[in-house]
Amino acid sequence: MSGGIGFPQRDQWQNLQDIIDTVPNIVDYLYNNPPGPYLTAFTVGISPWVPPEFTNWFEEQLSWSTGVALFDLSHHMTELFLKGPGSLELIARLAVNNVTRFVGRRSAQLVFCNENGFVIGDVVAYLLDDSTIELVGFESAINWVQFHAEQSGIEFTRDDLTPLNPRQARKRYRFQLEGPQSSRMLEKLIGQAVKVGFFEAQDMKIGDHDVLVLGHGMAGRGFELSGPYDEYHEVLSMLLEVGREFGLVRVGRRAYRTTPVVRGWFPSPLPAVYTGEGMRAYRRWLPTSSYEAASSLGGSFYSPNVEDYYMTPWDLGYGKLIHWEHDFMGRDALRELSRRPQRRLVTLVWHPDDVVRVFRSLFEVWPRYKIIELPLLIYSRWHYDTVLDKSGKGIGISSYVAYVANYRAVLSLASIDADFAVPGSEVIVVWGEPHQGSRKPNVEAHAQILVRATVAPAPYWKQSLDVGSPGKGAEK
Amino acid sequence: MKNLQELVETTPNLQQLLYNNPTGGRFWPNVPPEFSNWRDEQRGWRETVVLFEQSYHMTNLYVRGPDAFRLLNYLSINSFQGFQPGQAKQMVCVSPDGYYVGDAILFYLDEHEFVIVGVGAIHNWVEYHAHALGAQVALERDESSRVDPRRPRTCYRFQLQGPNARPLMEKLTGGRVPDIPFFHFTYIDIAGHRVGYLHHGMVGVEGAELWGPFDELQAVKGAILEAGAEFGLRQVGSRTYATNALESGWIPNPLPAVYTGEQLRPYREWLPATAFEAVSSLGGSFVSDNIEDYYLTPWDLGYGRLVKFDHDFIGRAALERMAHLPHRKRVTFVWDERDTVRILSSVIEKPYGHNYKYFDLPLAQYATWMYDAVLNDAGEVVGFAMWTGFDVNERAVLALGTVRAEYAQPGTRLRLIWGEPNGGSRKPSVERHVQTEVEVTVGPVPYSEPSRRYRETVLHRRG
Numbered sequence: 001m002s003g004g005i006g007f008p009q010r011d012q013w014q015n016l017q018d019i020i021d022t023v024p025n026i027v028d029y030l031y032n033n034p035p036g037p038y039l040t041a042f043t044v045g046i047s048p049w050v051p052p053e054f055t056n057w058f059e060e061q062l063s064w065s066t067g068v069a070l071f072d073l074s075h076h077m078t079e080l081f082l083k084g085p086g087s088l089e090l091i092a093r094l095a096v097n098n099v100t101r102f103v104g105r106r107s108a109q110l111v112f113c114n115e116n117g118f119v120i121g122d123v124v125a126y127l128l129d130d131s132t133i134e135l136v137g138f139e140s141a142i143n144w145v146q147f148h149a150e151q152s153g154i155e156f157t158r159d160d161l162t163p164l165n166p167r168q169a170r171k172r173y174r175f176q177l178e179g180p181q182s183s184r185m186l187e188k189l190i191g192q193a194v195k196v197g198f199f200e201a202q203d204m205k206i207g208d209h210d211v212l213v214l215g216h217g218m219a220g221r222g223f224e225l226s227g228p229y230d231e232y233h234e235v236l237s238m239l240l241e242v243g244r245e246f247g248l249v250r251v252g253r254r255a256y257r258t259t260p261v262v263r264g265w266f267p268s269p270l271p272a273v274y275t276g277e278g279m280r281a282y283r284r285w286l287p288t289s290s291y292e293a294a295s296s297l298g299g300s301f302y303s304p305n306v307e308d309y310y311m312t313p314w315d316l317g318y319g320k321l322i323h324w325e326h327d328f329m330g331r332d333a334l335r336e337l338s339r340r341p342q343r344r345l346v347t348l349v350w351h352p353d354d355v356v357r358v359f360r361s362l363f364e365v366w367p368r369y370k371i372i373e374l375p376l377l378i379y380s381r382w383h384y385d386t387v388l389d390k391s392g393k394g395i396g397i398s399s400y401v402a403y404v405a406n407y408r409a410v411l412s413l414a415s416i417d418a419d420f421a422v423p424g425s426e427v428i429v430v431w432g433e434p435h436q437g438s439r440k441p442n443v444e445a446h447a448q449i450l451v452r453a454t455v456a457p458a459p460y461w462k463q464s465l466d467v468g469s470p471g472k473g474a475e476k
Numbered sequence: 477m478k479n480l481q482e483l484v485e486t487t488p489n490l491q492q493l494l495y496n497n498p499t500g501g502r503f504w505p506n507v508p509p510e511f512s513n514w515r516d517e518q519r520g521w522r523e524t525v526v527l528f529e530q531s532y533h534m535t536n537l538y539v540r541g542p543d544a545f546r547l548l549n550y551l552s553i554n555s556f557q558g559f560q561p562g563q564a565k566q567m568v569c570v571s572p573d574g575y576y577v578g579d580a581i582l583f584y585l586d587e588h589e590f591v592i593v594g595v596g597a598i599h600n601w602v603e604y605h606a607h608a609l610g611a612q613v614a615l616e617r618d619e620s621s622r623v624d625p626r627r628p629r630t631c632y633r634f635q636l637q638g639p640n641a642r643p644l645m646e647k648l649t650g651g652r653v654p655d656i657p658f659f660h661f662t663y664i665d666i667a668g669h670r671v672g673y674l675h676h677g678m679v680g681v682e683g684a685e686l687w688g689p690f691d692e693l694q695a696v697k698g699a700i701l702e703a704g705a706e707f708g709l710r711q712v713g714s715r716t717y718a719t720n721a722l723e724s725g726w727i728p729n730p731l732p733a734v735y736t737g738e739q740l741r742p743y744r745e746w747l748p749a750t751a752f753e754a755v756s757s758l759g760g761s762f763v764s765d766n767i768e769d770y771y772l773t774p775w776d777l778g779y780g781r782l783v784k785f786d787h788d789f790i791g792r793a794a795l796e797r798m799a800h801l802p803h804r805k806r807v808t809f810v811w812d813e814r815d816t817v818r819i820l821s822s823v824i825e826k827p828y829g830h831n832y833k834y835f836d837l838p839l840a841q842y843a844t845w846m847y848d849a850v851l852n853d854a855g856e857v858v859g860f861a862m863w864t865g866f867d868v869n870e871r872a873v874l875a876l877g878t879v880r881a882e883y884a885q886p887g888t889r890l891r892l893i894w895g896e897p898n899g900g901s902r903k904p905s906v907e908r909h910v911q912t913e914v915e916v917t918v919g920p921v922p923y924s925e926p927s928r929r930y931r932e933t934v935l936h937r938r939g
Contacts, residue, residue, distance in 0.1 A: 055904035
């Protein structure tokens with residue numbers, strides 16, 4: 001029964017709750033779903049907006065360490081604009097964050113939890129003007145906020161990711177400059193010295209264009225620029241023009257999608273919305289085509305209990321964002337959870353010999369392991385691989401995984417027990433799905449393999465030398 | 477720069493110009509990279525049945541008029557004896573000096589009406605000669621979607637290939653698959669639509685090529701997909717598609733031999749500086765300042781049996797002179813497994829700047845015209861590898877190419893240079909890298925046993 005095939009009731013399904021009420025187990029359903037439009041549009045699908053590569057993904061990755069990279073974020077995320085009185089109160093009620101700080105800096109990474117303290121999603125938020133809040137991110141968070149905005153009668157506009165956007169045009173363009181040359185390049189664009197803190201947004205002018213500039217990047221050497229979509233082409237050509245002297249490299253979607261493992265940002269936890277009576281109304285509101293119903297779960301971690309996939313803010317490295325001094329959804333539960341031991345977000349550096357063993361198995365009849373595709377290894381929207389200690393005991397999950405040429409390594413983001421979350425400690429990642437793999441179409445029949453990995457901090461850029469660091473090129 | 481001739485004259489080194497042209501090695505527009513995954517899609521044509529979506533990447537040139545037959549015959553090395561409407565041919569064109577210019581599938585649609593379907597330089601060649609020879613033909617050119625992906629095409633074109641292609645065709649036609657010889661075509665009805673059906677096998681068993689009006693694409697494809705479910709029909713994405721040539725043995729990308737020779741000057745003056753011949757890229761480890769070193773004869777490419785001196789054609793005299801000389805032979809180079817793993821792993825095992833040219837799975841092409849040098853023990857270049865990729869069905873990297881006859885015996889061990897010299901050209905698809913040697917074993921063409929058996933049957937049946 002892959003992704004709904006074999007369910008005669010399928011035609012009558014109207015929302016996520018209908019699916020849950022019909023299928024024997026929602027985990028099995030999601031585990032056999034096709035990757036879904038939200039993943040395929042930007043990995044295996046056709047996107048006329050951002051090509052897979054402008055040059056080659058390998059050198060596009062290197063550019064953010066050695067020069068300056070241009071990322072185009074205008075198309076793959078969904079936006080929600082909240083307007084008028086009540087919108088800030090709504091954010092305060094839903095987000096774990098300190099909203100006063102958000103208002104002061106005009107930007108924040110907002111994290112939303114359910115009543116039990118498990119994460120539903122996160123977004124980047126901007127205060128565009130006194131009465132407009134812009135939320136940018138994946139649908140898990142956008143849907144959740146929109147649902148509550150509707151309930152509270154707050155005015156909003158939704159702008160879907162471009163492949164699923166009926167207008168195929170957007171409200172805002174969004175570019176990022178990343179790398180050691182990004183400050184100099186931005187100063188040249190603005191015509192004056194720039195000082196903007198991490199997750200701080202300021203209005204600036206590039207030529208005649210009003211641009212919202214956000215401090216955002218690895219090692220404080222990156223910026224995001226956004227503005228009205230009508231000005232997309234003009235701003236892009238100015239970036240390309242000015243970028244010439246700084247060796248600006250345009251980054252395609254193959255390389256761009258590897259940035260989360262370097263930034264230490266966990267892009268896709270399973271939203272904690274599939275259980276709980278309190279969430280029933282929300283599940284009835286989510287259509288069968290929604291991100292929550294139509295995306296795929298995958299990887300070696302499998303549990304019939306969907307709640308085993310839920311994550312706490314600490315699991316994802318968001319513990320420090322929790323602002324206890326206000327009332328927000330999930331606060332009481334989080335208070336309880338905070339007294340228990342927490343998992344930690346770390347980076348796992350995969351052992352090169354084990355990666356090579358997977359490459360070598362291409363030539364075997366069996367065992368043939370789940371292919372390691374470069375540079376992005378994940379094959380489902382919600383990717384969960386089991387992490388074991390050396391005795392074979394489960395100690396957490398490894399999720400987003402990619403090869404990064406800057407470190408010449410396969411890196412994954414993992415959430416593991418605190419005892420093991422120590423740099424240098426050795427763990428094991430189970431690569432590949434059980435029983436020769438799920439029925440997701442992008443999963444070929446394969447065997448599982450144990451991959452050794454070494455724990456490193458997240459974000460990885462903070463502690464590791466990359467090719468841009470002096471002397472690194474000649475090492476090894 | 478107005479035309480190719482000016483470009484050739486003003487460029488100090490034509491080879492270097494083409495070698496650094498920014499065109500990469502991917503030319504399959506409008507088809508998603510994968511429908512399921514490339515491993516299972518490759519297995520599909522060996523084990524069940526696949527649908528190749530060919531509606532977009534090729535150019536169609538319709539040639540209509542009283543001189544069409546004569547013109548095309550004059551441009552083809554092939555015999556046109558007995559050629560009739562309802563038949564197709566792999567048409568091969570050579571230069572006056574007898575070197576390969578292009579090949580494509582030529583459909584004899586109706587009296588005075590042909591269509592040339594394919595990639596590369598052949599359409600320009602035919603178009604020019606139609607004008608230059610003053611032939612009484614009308615041309616209609618339906619350009620590859622690479623140029624404008626959104627422009628509707630004149631027709632859709634699919635292939636069904638694999639062991640279940642026949643049962644699927646039977647289901648689609650209600651058990652009435654027309655009994656026609658290989659490379660003959662007729663028309664059938666699918667879901668109420670009139671569909672062209674060419675008997676064509678690309679992967680070792682009887683298959684079908686189907687076409688019809690472009691606005692019926694969705695309806696016909698929908699009917700095929702629905703009927704195909706019970707036969708394990710898989711759609712093949714653009715990542716996988718081009719690797720089927722590795723098994724069938726067709727070399728898609730020789731350099732057209734049009735850059736030299738006084739006789740071709742007017743042709744080069746006719747070709748704009750933006751033409752395929754001017755903007756496409758050379759790539760690979762073989763580098764020679766003499767562009768003619770890249771030219772290949774029909775025999776080099778396995779088209780020797782198509783050369784027929786029963787008619788007058790451009791290049792005939794040259795081919796007659798060449799016919800008795802030694803030729804290269806088309807072969808499959810099978811990469812050594814350890815060398816392949818070493819190359820795949822170099823992104824991890826080698827420090828920055830010491831990695832080998834990245835091998836993108838499953839197709840490793842990174843330029844329009846790939847020429848990797850194949851060496852004998854003495855280090856002489858004795859052949860080229862031109863189309864390289866990984867094939868799950870054979871569990872090996874296969875490279876189609878051509879080699880001097882004395883090395884063409886299956887089992888011969890040779891060395892191939894992987895990667896470009898001096899850190900690599902300026903093609904954007906080329907990252908800085910170092911070269912490395914790959915041991916290769918010469919194998920037959922087609923490499924896959926089913927394809928070889930099928931081909932023998934078909935050739936035998938045709939006498």
